[in-house]
Structure formats: structure tokens, C-alpha cells
Amino acid sequence: MIGAACALYAVRAGLDVVVVDRGPVAGGTTGAGEGNLLVSDKEPGAELELALLSCRLWREITEARHPDVGRPPADRGLGRAIDGRAVDGRAIEYEPKGGLVVASTPEALTALTALAAGQRAAGVDTVPVVADQLRELEPYLAPGLAGGVLYPQDAQVMPTLAAAHLLRASGARVETGRTVTGVLRGADGAVRGVRTERGDLLAPAVVNAAGTWGAEVAALAGVSLPVLPRRGFVLVTEPLPRRVRHKVYSADYVADVASDSAGLQTSPVVEGTAAGPLLIGASRERVGFDRSFSLPVVRALAAGATRLFPFLEHVRAMRAYSGFRPYLPDHLPAIGPDPRVPGLFHACGHEGAGIGLATGTGHLIAQTLTGKAPDLDLTAFRPDRFAEEAAP
Incomplete structure (x- = not known):
């Protein structure tokens, strides 16, 4: 789900995106979730701010209409993918039931x-x-x-359908059944792409949206993330x-x-x-x-x-x-660039809130990928915060 949302907003920001997954779409934690989009279980602080942003973005996405129905394209805002296809709230069983x-x-x-x-x-x-x-x-x-x-403000989606529809609406290239075996880095230490069992995929940025397996992907890039x-x-x-x-x-x-x-x-x-x-x-x-x-x-x-x-x-x-x-030990996800490896970004560690926080996370990742100031302060979500705690 997090990867799908990152793809959606990154493509909308004008980037070329490849989503790589060793299994099928929603074959991991996403497919085993309840699909909750919650603000009720968040204490005041950074996670609640992210939940409120995500809640607004979920509404905007699911209130969108297809191009031949309802509002004209200029009025669709975030509900319109760049290829003109919208995410139908009914198709993903979006229920703003509270x-x-x-x-x-x-x-x-x-x-x-x-x-x-x-x-x-x-x-x-x-x-x-x-x-x-x-x-x-x-x-x-x-x-x-x-x-x-x-x-x-609490709502629900069917998570497997939501991930699939967001990926489809993004227009990103999706490579399922393909395992990332390494993160490629140049002589300067910066990311150059990923290695898979079916060849290399070159890119100036890699987003670690591997969920529960985020620690494994981080380790491939030579950094620690205690997911x-x-x-x-x-x-x-x-x-x-x-x-x-x-x-x-x-x-x-x-x-x-x-x-x-x-x-x-x-x-x-x-x-x-x-x-x-x-x-x-x-x-x-x-x-x-x-x-x-x-x-x-x-x-x-x-x-x-x-x-x-x-x-x-x-x-x-x-x-x-x-x-x-x-x-993650402090119950906050890792979101944003990793200062230890130029070009490496993290979007994982959301614990049980990943479905609900996906849209806000994807939006913030797209902003940081394109060099824009993110709408929220990402200090609390810094991926290297645990390395700082471990230092003597």
C-alpha cells in the first residue's frame, strides 16, 4: 500500500517510476490488514498530523469522478491521476463510516x-x-x-483493492515477482538503482517501501533500520x-x-x-x-x-x-531521505497504520524526491534517528 501511494504521487509529480515487488500486489502485510484509515487511535504529535493529512488525501482521491462523469477535469485536483484515470471509492470499498x-x-x-x-x-x-x-x-x-x-473522520478501505487501484491509477511500471538483491551505489556512495535476479534497474533514487521487510532492504544499501x-x-x-x-x-x-x-x-x-x-x-x-x-x-x-x-x-x-x-521502536514510521546514503529514501515502519497513512506518506515522499519542502516537518520520521541513539 505504501509503495502504491508513493508511486501515485511520484508519477503525479512528473517522475518516471518503477515499482518492484518480490511477490504479487498486496501479497505481504497489506493483504493481511483490515484497511483502517484512522485518526482516533493517534495521540497528538507527528503521527496524528500525518494521519490528518492522509485522511484529507484519501477523501480527495475517493471523491474523484471518472473523466466522463461529474466535475470537469480542472476541478478534480488530487483525485485525477496524470493519465486521467481516477480512483473510484466504490471500487476500493471506501467507507467514511466513522x-x-x-x-x-x-x-x-x-x-x-x-x-x-x-x-x-x-x-x-x-x-x-x-x-x-x-x-x-x-x-x-x-x-x-x-x-x-x-x-x-475514521474510514475504511479494502486494502488489497486499494493498493491495486492506486497502482493502476499511477501509471507506474510494475514489476511483480522480482526480488531486489542489492542496492547499486556509485563511487561517491550515491544510489544508482537496484540489482534484481533478473538484471539491474538504474535510477537516481530508491524508495524503501518494503514494510515489515524494510530492515532487509535498508541493509542492502548498507544502513541499519530496526524494523x-x-x-x-x-x-x-x-x-x-x-x-x-x-x-x-x-x-x-x-x-x-x-x-x-x-x-x-x-x-x-x-x-x-x-x-x-x-x-x-x-x-x-x-x-x-x-x-x-x-x-x-x-x-x-x-x-x-x-x-x-x-x-x-x-x-x-x-x-x-x-x-x-x-x-519501529518509537512507533513512528521512517519517512524521507536517508542522509547516510544519497538517493536512498525510506517509507516504511508504519506498524498497523500503513493503510491509513499511505496517502500522506506518498505525498511527502514525492515532495522530497522532487526537492520541494514537505508539507509536514519530517524530523520525527528521520530514518537515521535510531543510529543517533545507538552512538556512544
Whole structure:
């Protein structure tokens, strides 16, 4: 997803782009995601600023119309790729349905309200919801919850479709099934392209958008980037009539996202999809690239979801799947040029927020590739920040 967004905005900036992937489109973490476009789970700071930018860009992309429908081309703005093809929001199952964060206790509600106040000061739309109003928004919620906060800006896409459509709209050349085995550098140390098992691809800039495998690509260029896999499972129910209207999750989820623990953490997250099934999460644990199925984790997800929505006790699960979030120690992605290797750029390490942050990341990468001042201060995202911490 990140690579697709980088390609889209780089081509729009006038660059020739080749996307190289050792697997199929969305064959890694993107295909194992839920497709969340969230501001609700971000604390005030650099990541929230990136989320707000990305939220705006997702709306602009998906509100675009095809050239023969609706607005004239001059009015399409960021919704028009340079070849005239737009990204159809319906085709990628874009749903601006909003998020509802609920608190089970008065203490959790106090913490959630304080977080929402800080987010609101940073530009997030937040709507306090008292306990009696929760079931007006979500009629099937469990009784007895203390209250919550509604986030109208939260949305969802189908991530595999979104990646494929953004790549198609970009017009970039896409090389799937081709593995990068090295980063080519000149005598001056600057990037000259990449080496693959099917020959070299020459370019004055290389963007590392390898997600969970970003550390491996960085190492090919001779630099360290401590991206680690953080495994998560998603439980998928049978198709249902729309009973869950928003993305609904427990206030504990925000703390789990920010946690540095390597151990298993689960907090209930439930949301519907345009196709009918509910997606149930969320779990986090650092177990390397272990793809083993974990029945205890899936049981914990089911139990948490049933506590939020008791009707789920009688709903069948169709399947479960897992993926690896690209985790960096400070929970912020690496975005922008790497001062250690001229011509090397990074766009990885977004952990579980890569789908939502993709558009903003792609936009900022395109700006830096073309020598423009980025719309956001990239200091917090500097790829070499961990090398500085490791220095004596």
C-alpha cells in the first residue's frame, strides 16, 4: 500500500517510476490488514498530523469522478491521476463510516475524554457520547458501558483493492515477482538503482517501501533500520446484515498500539465490511516471522468481541488470518531521505497504520524526491534517528 501511494504521487509529480515487488500486489502485510484509515487511535504529535493529512488525501482521491462523469477535469485536483484515470471509492470499498471508541469503566472514560480533548486541539473531529447514547449509534452494543467518543473522520478501505487501484491509477511500471538483491551505489556512495535476479534497474533514487521487510532492504544499501515484525490476527465472520455501523473498539486499544511490550496483547475491535463479514481484532505480539496459527489468540479475539457485541456469540467464524505489522521502536514510521546514503529514501515502519497513512506518506515522499519542502516537518520520521541513539 505504501509503495502504491508513493508511486501515485511520484508519477503525479512528473517522475518516471518503477515499482518492484518480490511477490504479487498486496501479497505481504497489506493483504493481511483490515484497511483502517484512522485518526482516533493517534495521540497528538507527528503521527496524528500525518494521519490528518492522509485522511484529507484519501477523501480527495475517493471523491474523484471518472473523466466522463461529474466535475470537469480542472476541478478534480488530487483525485485525477496524470493519465486521467481516477480512483473510484466504490471500487476500493471506501467507507467514511466513522469510528466509535467505547469505555467500559468511568476511569477508562476519563482517560479517553482527556485523549479526545488533545486530539480535538490538534484538529480531530471528536463527539463525546454519553452512556445512554451509545446504543443509538450502535444498537447491538452490550449494555453497561460508561460512554465513548465518536470520530467522524475514521474510514475504511479494502486494502488489497486499494493498493491495486492506486497502482493502476499511477501509471507506474510494475514489476511483480522480482526480488531486489542489492542496492547499486556509485563511487561517491550515491544510489544508482537496484540489482534484481533478473538484471539491474538504474535510477537516481530508491524508495524503501518494503514494510515489515524494510530492515532487509535498508541493509542492502548498507544502513541499519530496526524494523521488526509485530504479528496480529484477524477473525472473519460469516456475511451478515449490517449490524455494526462504525469501527467500534475498546479504549484499551489505544494503549496497546502504543505499548512496547513484546508479549501478547489483545483488545476488542469490531467492524463491518461492504461485503458483509465482520472483521474482529486486534492482537499484537512480537514473535518474529512465526506464521503459526494460535488458537488462544483467536479465542481471546472472539471473547473480546462478544463482550462488546453479545449477538456475536451466535455468529459463525469463517476464517482467521495473520500478518506482520512493521514495528519501529518509537512507533513512528521512517519517512524521507536517508542522509547516510544519497538517493536512498525510506517509507516504511508504519506498524498497523500503513493503510491509513499511505496517502500522506506518498505525498511527502514525492515532495522530497522532487526537492520541494514537505508539507509536514519530517524530523520525527528521520530514518537515521535510531543510529543517533545507538552512538556512544
